[in-house]
Amino acid sequence: xxxxxxxxxWPRPASAWxxxxxAQIAYARSAxxxxxxxxxxxxxxxxxxxxxxxxxxxxxxxxxQAVSNRIMAEQRWREASGTALLNQPEVLSNAAVQVLIxxxxxxxxxxxxxxxxxLSGYPGQxxxxxxxxxxxxQISRIASxxxxxxxxxxxxxxxxxxxxERDLDKxxxxxxxxxxxxxxxxxxRREVDTNRxxxxxxxxxxxxxxxxxxxxxxxVSIIDRADPPITPVSxxxxxNLALALFTGLLLGVAYxxxxxxxxxxxxxxxxxxxELGTSMIGLVPMLAAGQxxxxxxxxxxxxxxxxxxxxxxxxxxxxxxxxxxxxxxTSTGPSxxxxxxxxxxARGFAQIGRxxxxxxxxxxxxxxxxxxxxxxxxxxxNLLARQATLQEVLQxxxxxxxxxxxxxxxxxxxxxxxxxxxLAKLIDQIKDDYDIxxxxxxxxxxxxxxxxxxxxxxxxxxxxxxxxxxxxxxxxALTRLKARAPMWSVRx
Numbered sequence: 001x002x003x004x005x006x007x008x009x010w011p012r013p014a015s016a017w018x019x020x021x022x023a024q025i026a027y028a029r030s031a032x033x034x035x036x037x038x039x040x041x042x043x044x045x046x047x048x049x050x051x052x053x054x055x056x057x058x059x060x061x062x063x064x065q066a067v068s069n070r071i072m073a074e075q076r077w078r079e080a081s082g083t084a085l086l087n088q089p090e091v092l093s094n095a096a097v098q099v100l101i102x103x104x105x106x107x108x109x110x111x112x113x114x115x116x117x118x119l120s121g122y123p124g125q126x127x128x129x130x131x132x133x134x135x136x137x138q139i140s141r142i143a144s145x146x147x148x149x150x151x152x153x154x155x156x157x158x159x160x161x162x163x164x165e166r167d168l169d170k171x172x173x174x175x176x177x178x179x180x181x182x183x184x185x186x187x188x189r190r191e192v193d194t195n196r197x198x199x200x201x202x203x204x205x206x207x208x209x210x211x212x213x214x215x216x217x218x219x220v221s222i223i224d225r226a227d228p229p230i231t232p233v234s235x236x237x238x239x240n241l242a243l244a245l246f247t248g249l250l251l252g253v254a255y256x257x258x259x260x261x262x263x264x265x266x267x268x269x270x271x272x273x274x275e276l277g278t279s280m281i282g283l284v285p286m287l288a289a290g291q292x293x294x295x296x297x298x299x300x301x302x303x304x305x306x307x308x309x310x311x312x313x314x315x316x317x318x319x320x321x322x323x324x325x326x327x328x329x330t331s332t333g334p335s336x337x338x339x340x341x342x343x344x345x346a347r348g349f350a351q352i353g354r355x356x357x358x359x360x361x362x363x364x365x366x367x368x369x370x371x372x373x374x375x376x377x378x379x380x381x382n383l384l385a386r387q388a389t390l391q392e393v394l395q396x397x398x399x400x401x402x403x404x405x406x407x408x409x410x411x412x413x414x415x416x417x418x419x420x421x422x423l424a425k426l427i428d429q430i431k432d433d434y435d436i437x438x439x440x441x442x443x444x445x446x447x448x449x450x451x452x453x454x455x456x457x458x459x460x461x462x463x464x465x466x467x468x469x470x471x472x473x474x475x476x477a478l479t480r481l482k483a484r485a486p487m488w489s490v491r492x
Contacts, residue, residue, distance in 0.1 A: 020188065063164040097142050104135040111129065111132060129186050265470055266466060324458040330442070337465055349438075350400065353401065356434060359438075361441050379408025445473060
């Protein structure tokens with residue numbers, strides 16, 4: 001079926017061409033791009049594409065000429081500086097120097113001729129010698145001026161080269177920046193060329209069809225006019241919101257179920273009693289990163305200080321006879337706050353008048369000597385190995401009523417030292433001198449020290465860090481300790 005082109009269909013490429021050309025010009029104005037090429041209307045250009053590139057080419061040519069001039073001037077200066085003044089070509093070719101040399105030669109000839117008849121002190125000879133000296137000074141002065149002129153020319157050429165080099169470096173940076181902006185300009189230019197070529201092709205075809213329009217009949221007719229929709233088909237807002245709400249609820253419920261089923265982390269006081277099956281004696285807030293136990297405990301009204309005071313009071317009321325005489329502090333794993341709890345309890349009991357000794361029994365990772373700011377040269381390891389006496393390892397702290405035995409140097413076999421009879425003898429030896437004996441023990445899991453230490457003390461305080469300790473691991477640790485000594489738990 002023959003189809004005739006409609007006149008209203010072909011101007012669209014023309015508008016696309018005009019719009020793309022306007023977009024190209026607008027971008028060039030906003031980016032500060034000025035076309036300096038002497039190109040034709042078809043996009044073929046000769047010469048640089050921008051003023052910056054044109055200036056760069058001219059400046060590069062000037063810089064090359066300046067380098068050449070500087071090299072020539074430098075060569076002339078080197079020759080002049082390495083040659084005697086009167087042997088330099090510039091001096092010998094100077095007209096004034098030539099005249100003075102001739103006059104000096106004439107004066108020297110007359111002086112030599114008169115020297116045959118007169119003595120050197122003769123007034124005429126003295127005057128001739130002074131004239132020769134004057135001529136020599138004039139020649140030297142002119143020659144020095146010529147050589148200084150050569151040096152000045154070299155310095156001027158060098159300054160020009162450096163100035164052009166600085167300008168060239170700046171212009172290079174500007175050119176590189178302009179090249180980055182020119183990428184979009186090239187894209188727009190290619191779009192203009194494409195639209196122009198499409199418009200020319202369609203215009204030529206339209207003219208050919210128009211020429212033959214009278215020969216063939218046009219049987220194109222409009223059957224039904226298209227109407228735009230009144231309401232949008234997509235997106236369906238209410239349906240999408242309902243699906244999103246349902247999916248969110250489903251994912252939330254699934255997350256809660258999976259977390260309750262697989263995550264056995266201890267997070268609250270109820271979790272301690274439910275997961276571990278033991279009572280909780282205290283709750284202590286966890287220190288923030290960078291906070292020092294000493295600093296927080298010195299603040300009487302801080303949350304940490306108040307919590308440890310409550311924990312100390314709970315220990316006082318834990319048994320009918322008050323706080324246990326000997327108390328060990330341990331935890332499931334490292335970094336759960338057992339060392340801080342041991343230090344805070346020892347400091348608290350000492351401040352209310354109790355005689356307290358703090359023993360750092362964690363000989364693998366000691367920390368109490370840093371809390372008390374005391375040396376760790378000799379300690380429990382030396383005492384249990386019978387390398388030192390109690391008096392040699394016992395240290396008095398700045399807190400009244402508080403003494404300290406550090407862990408000492410790291411031994412090769414800490415488990416064997418703990419398993420020996422030395423620790424039991426030590427506690428038996430000091431039990432009459434102190435009201436409270438606090439032992440900072442290593443973690444339970446993976447080590448044999450804590451269960452052994454639990455058999456030598458009256459009670460064990462088990463520290464559980466919230467959101468860190470796992471219920472299964474804590475239960476395993478408690479199983480190892482329950483057969484050894486009474487126990488309370490504290491959550492940090």
